[in-house]
Amino acid sequence: MPDSGNLKAVDASQRPDSQSQVRVYAMPPGEDASPEEIVQGFLEALTSDDPDFAMARKYLTKEASKGWDPDVQTTVLENGPSTGSGSVGDGGGQTGRSFPLTGRKVATVDKEHAYQLDNAAYNQSVHLSQQDGPNGKEWRIDRVPPGVVLGQSDFQRIYWSVNKYYFATRSTGASGGGQEGLVADPVYIRQRIDPVTESVKALLDGPTTWLEQVVGTRFPTGTHLKAGTKTLAPDDQGKLTVPLNAKADPIGQERCTEMAAQMLFTLQDLTSSGVQEVELQRRNGSQLCVLSKERAESVASRRTPEHPDYQYLIDDKRRLVQMPAARKDDPVPVRGKLGSGGQPLRSAAVSRDEERAAGVSLDGRSLYMGSLVSDGPLGKPEVRSKAKSEEDGLSTPSWDGRGDLWVADRDLKRPRLLWLDQGAGEPVPVKIANLDGRIEAVRVSADGVRIALLVKKDGKTSLQIGRVERTGAKGEQPVISVDGLRRAAPQMEEVTAMSWAGGSRLVVVGRESGGVQQMRYVQCDGSVPAGATLPGLTGVKEIAASEDERQPLVAHSDDGIVRLPTGAQWQTVVKEGSAPVYPG
Structure with a gap:
């Protein structure tokens, strides 16, 4: 460790290539934090592994927190947002402080978790006002841009590309007969925030808009996890039990195994999931079907030769x-x-x-x-x-x-x-x-x-x-x-x-x-x-x-x-x- 030299601030988005092993823990606002510290603390909290962005919400007013949906979109910038110097008010007769957030976009990840390239300029702002707190007046953000904004290196550390699998739409033409294979539909999820549950939810939501014209799902429209299901995890034998809502109750055995195959192939991309078998359940807890990893390939092929000769x-x-x-x-x-x-x-x-x-x-x-x-x-x-x-x-x-x-x-x-x-x-x-x-x-x-x-x-x-x-x-x-x-x-x-x-x-x-x-x-x-x-x-x-x-x-x-x-x-x-x- 150096024992001399000047101190230098490091932007949160500037991390080494080994960043995939780095975990970032958000910190709450400090007492008497300045507006600049509130803005910087909020942006750093967005790059943390906080499951529900609970710490980031501590930088917002109660009203702003209720209206802020971090899942609506994720904006990826080349080097993270630049805040610039704040200004008094916002030109609309309101008091407080306003800070610009600027940068060059790389992409956005929408509510479907789909990655979309975007090289436009990013120009947003946050507005702060003083609120009554336990220790007197304190600065908090009362207007915040939609979703989450972060730098590209933070995005690569936090988010993980996962393939969801859907069936290719059956062709009506002369060469379209027979069993159609599964098609990979890549999406991004937060890799340390319950990736198994998030992947299953993303699969049930259906294919992304770009792909939905040529693929389909075997899950009935409106199928989701049973109400109250918070997290999914395989047992010691690698079996994952997935309770579904009433939309799946009348499904027959053949269609159910195709649904389970979609889920198994999706979870195989999570190398750490350990899922070897999937059991789908009705809302009342009775079994719909069970499918093992070994049988999944016979139910639905991914159209890829396992070992080309x-x-x-x-x-x-x-x-x-x-x-x-x-x-x-x-x-x-x-x-x-x-x-x-x-x-x-x-x-x-x-x-x-x-x-x-x-x-x-x-x-x-x-x-x-x-x-x-x-x-x-x-x-x-x-x-x-x-x-x-x-x-x-x-x-x-x-x-x-x-x-x-x-x-x-x-x-x-x-x-x-x-x-x-x-x-x-x-x-x-x-x-x-x-x-x-x-x-x-x-x-x-x-x-x-x-x-x-x-x-x-x-x-x-x-x-x-x-x-x-x-x-x-x-x-x-x-x-x-x-x-x-x-x-x-x-x-x-x-x-x-x-x-x-x-x-x-x-x-x-x-x-x-x-x-x-x-x-x-x-x-x-x-x-x-x-x-x-x-x-x-x-x-x-x-x-x-x-x-x-x-x-x-x-x-x-x-x-x-x-x-x-x-x-x-x-x-x-x-x-x-x-x-x-x-x-x-």
């Missing part, structure tokens, strides 16, 4: 080759024509069942479909591009978990996104609402509900996420469209590569303004988890990740094809090769 890439002979996902073996050509070298390839995508692959020709103008389990001929191209330059043409294709194939044609005269029903037949152009730029790359999530696009405009490429919407009459080919585009990785001025890396997470390669290339994880809602930056790697051109987060990242870099096993550094697999992919 292989990783794939294009070797120096322009063949599609494979290597075991779980160990470091030399790549070998895949079975079938795409592995023979007869049709030189520049990129490929392997179906999630690892039985088919779509390969793009070396000139980028033709897409072929080939089997990985037989030696049949390639046949004619499924898609042709009229692009004049080889730098344009077709992007790397992408398979969703429904068995459909997606590819972008980057022809300068007619750029378009194409969809092939079950990877075959006539390619269908996909309408994209509010697309501003040309698609450079496409990756569809395993659930088939969300699509990640690299969009180029004015020489810069950004990452955007959209909803995949399917409409149409039953038995007919569905009408496919992409809506609700929103930008992810906004802190990166240029994004050069990306891949889905979990239910709601992507890994991206890019650079910030004036910065060097970096790799990091981002959430599909645009948020960036703390500690999301990955070990450095020189000249990354392509990146591949599995939705099974235990599988290593694979990249094409200046060092060749490299892998990043968990807890290790990048390791070279082969010196020559390109276009690494996992199934999907």
Whole structure:
């Protein structure tokens, strides 16, 4: 500890990267606290782990406390709110002191717990007046901005991204039959304030507004926890009992197990929850159903392969080759024509069942479909591009978990996104609402509900996420469209590569303004988890990740094809090769 030197004030939002282990305890107002001390104490209390913001309310008048709802929204600023110097009154003939709260917004978290990017200026104020207290007159805040405001680093310390799970809406089109998978819907909760109960409540509230058009819940409308239920916790055997209100009383066994599956998958993202089994109860305490973690996957799939057998890439002979996902073996050509070298390839995508692959020709103008389990001929191209330059043409294709194939044609005269029903037949152009730029790359999530696009405009490429919407009459080919585009990785001025890396997470390669290339994880809602930056790697051109987060990242870099096993550094697999992919 230093024993000399000047004292320096430290802003509450300026904490080290290890802040996830730091707990902050709010302090009550001091006697004879000045207006400046009241304002600063209130803002610091907002960054504490106080469950109901009880300490923060001590800085408010009784009337202001009754009217203040901290759950209505959370405003995240770059560096926390600046208070400036206070002024007397507020210009409206009232006495007291008024302090401005200013800053630059990063995002807001709404009442649904949904994270929404927002880079507007923040301009609010707090007003204080003197109240009668036990020791005479004391300053308290009588007007306060809505919700909670804090800095980005405090937000990352306090809040935790959790995936709620809902069923993909059943398609009415020809390829929409069968059991639909679960879709991750990321929300933010306070990680130390009863996360199990908060996650269950958020799940029961239903999907967020952005996702609700393409997903649904099996919980009946109006289902909530039984009145009087304050907290939920698993017992010593990991069983969580959840009492519900009367809305769930008439539910049958099959639907109940689907409800329990939604809850189990949601709670699995809470690594410390220890939930192994869920029992849902009626209002009178009788059992609705019980579902174990082991049985949940058979009730509702998350559309993610638990363990892909292989990783794939294009070797120096322009063949599609494979290597075991779980160990470091030399790549070998895949079975079938795409592995023979007869049709030189520049990129490929392997179906999630690892039985088919779509390969793009070396000139980028033709897409072929080939089997990985037989030696049949390639046949004619499924898609042709009229692009004049080889730098344009077709992007790397992408398979969703429904068995459909997606590819972008980057022809300068007619750029378009194409969809092939079950990877075959006539390619269908996909309408994209509010697309501003040309698609450079496409990756569809395993659930088939969300699509990640690299969009180029004015020489810069950004990452955007959209909803995949399917409409149409039953038995007919569905009408496919992409809506609700929103930008992810906004802190990166240029994004050069990306891949889905979990239910709601992507890994991206890019650079910030004036910065060097970096790799990091981002959430599909645009948020960036703390500690999301990955070990450095020189000249990354392509990146591949599995939705099974235990599988290593694979990249094409200046060092060749490299892998990043968990807890290790990048390791070279082969010196020559390109276009690494996992199934999907």
